[in-house]
Amino acid sequence: MSVWLQHIAIQHCRLIQQAAVNLSPTVNFLTGANGSGKSSFLEALCVLSRGRSFRTHRITDLINQQAETITVTGRLLDDVLETSYRLGIAKQRNGQTRIRINHVDVSQQAELSSHLPLTLIHPDSLDLIAGSPVQRRSLLDWLAFYREAEFQLEWKNYQRILKQRNACLRDLKQRYALTDWTKQLIQAQPKLYQFRLRATEALIAALNSVSLLYQSIGQIQIKLHTGFPAQVDPTNLQVLQGFYQARQEQELRYGMSLYGAHRGDLLITINGEPAMRRASRGQLKLLGIALLLAQSEAISTNEAKRGIIAIDDLAAELDVDNQYLLAQVLQKTQKQLIITGTRQPLPEFLPTDAHLFHVEQGQIHLLNT
Ligand SMILES: Nc1ncnc2c1ncn2[C@@H]1O[C@H](COP(=O)(O)OP(=O)(O)O)[C@@H](O)[C@H]1O
Numbered sequence: 001m002s003v004w005l006q007h008i009a010i011q012h013c014r015l016i017q018q019a020a021v022n023l024s025p026t027v028n029f030l031t032g033a034n035g036s037g038k039s040s041f042l043e044a045l046c047v048l049s050r051g052r053s054f055r056t057h058r059i060t061d062l063i064n065q066q067a068e069t070i071t072v073t074g075r076l077l078d079d080v081l082e083t084s085y086r087l088g089i090a091k092q093r094n095g096q097t098r099i100r101i102n103h104v105d106v107s108q109q110a111e112l113s114s115h116l117p118l119t120l121i122h123p124d125s126l127d128l129i130a131g132s133p134v135q136r137r138s139l140l141d142w143l144a145f146y147r148e149a150e151f152q153l154e155w156k157n158y159q160r161i162l163k164q165r166n167a168c169l170r171d172l173k174q175r176y177a178l179t180d181w182t183k184q185l186i187q188a189q190p191k192l193y194q195f196r197l198r199a200t201e202a203l204i205a206a207l208n209s210v211s212l213l214y215q216s217i218g219q220i221q222i223k224l225h226t227g228f229p230a231q232v233d234p235t236n237l238q239v240l241q242g243f244y245q246a247r248q249e250q251e252l253r254y255g256m257s258l259y260g261a262h263r264g265d266l267l268i269t270i271n272g273e274p275a276m277r278r279a280s281r282g283q284l285k286l287l288g289i290a291l292l293l294a295q296s297e298a299i300s301t302n303e304a305k306r307g308i309i310a311i312d313d314l315a316a317e318l319d320v321d322n323q324y325l326l327a328q329v330l331q332k333t334q335k336q337l338i339i340t341g342t343r344q345p346l347p348e349f350l351p352t353d354a355h356l357f358h359v360e361q362g363q364i365h366l367l368n369t
């Protein structure tokens with residue numbers, strides 16, 4: 001184990017008023033009744049890693065009703081270098097955010113994210129396969145973010161260009177600038193495509209390590225959809241120029257950019273047919289979990305970014321047979337795990353150095369040592 005989260009302290013996250021928890025580098029299991037605060041704990045962890053919850057975009061939902069600020073701090077330990085560093089985030093109702101790393105203020109959430117790669121598996125993981133492309137794009141983009149230092153700037157730049165171009169398509173007064181923004185959107189395509197392609201390749205390679213989860217479903221295939229019709233090469237600027245020209249009327253009618261990396265997707269098939277059409281709900285869920293585990297696996301190109309896998313409400317996600325499968329897969333990963341459930345976990349989930357916690361009305365107690 002190289003880098004892992006040794007300690008987390010939470011203030012005013014939903015019904016959790018105060019919690020300070022020492023974690024195990026391997027498995028941490030939180031049990032408790034419904035409404036006791038298990039998901040809230042993982043939401044706090046998610047705020048520390050990503051600046052927001054996985055259940056809501058509104059920070060005000062998350063802040064305890066009687067409080068003004070949610071605060072989450074963590075201590076990461078690097079076993080190899082024998083150093084530790086402290087991460088902290090505080091968010092107020094008015095949206096103000098303060099982020100600190102080793103007691104120094106930093107302005108970017110991305111810095112916290114890069115220290116604390118978190119993969120979250122929760123009851124909506126099914127949507128990863130069955131839902132809109134947004135989540136599949138973000139799966140790839142997180143991978144690219146962790147694997148390639150230049151990704152974030154390029155991505156931000158793309159969002160800015162897209163916004164400006166959409167304004168030109170929508171608004172007659174800004175139409176004069178359309179040609180220029182189209183040119184910029186075209187120039188940004190090849191890089192974004194390459195990032196996504198490499199992320200897809202890494203994801204596919206990592207999927208092999210969790211094949212136990214999905215091998216009974218059938219032959220799974222994953223392909224990157226570029227955001228353009230299949231015959232359009234997103235790395236050929238001239239081709240793109242002609243393409244956008246031909247589609248300009250259509251885009252003007254819709255008042256937005258209909259083609260490009262922002263419309264990319266992962267195409268997932270089972271035995272050659274779209275997964276959505278072939279698979280049962282249970283199978284879609286397993287496949288969603290497999291993709292998320294593969295993402296986590298592919299993030300850590302080196303030990304230093306080992307990462308955490310959090311699973312919310314394990315039993316709600318999987319029946320007992322599939323829980324056994326998952327336990328087998330997880331035993332092989334080097335990740336730090338934080339899992340919640342209403343009942344005690346299968347013994348297969350608990351190595352000897354696991355920490356078992358009980359959650360009750362927002363209080364978290366260690367049951368073993
Ligand atoms: N902003 C808030 N302030 C105080 N309590 C809240 C807030 N938001 C939700 N809660 C309470 O927190 C609890 C939600 O806990 P949750 O973490 O979802 O439990 P579990 O995952 O263990 O079922 C509910 O009892 C809910 O009423």
Ligand SMILES: [Mg+2]
Nearest residue numbers: 038039040313
């Ligand atoms: Mg819950």
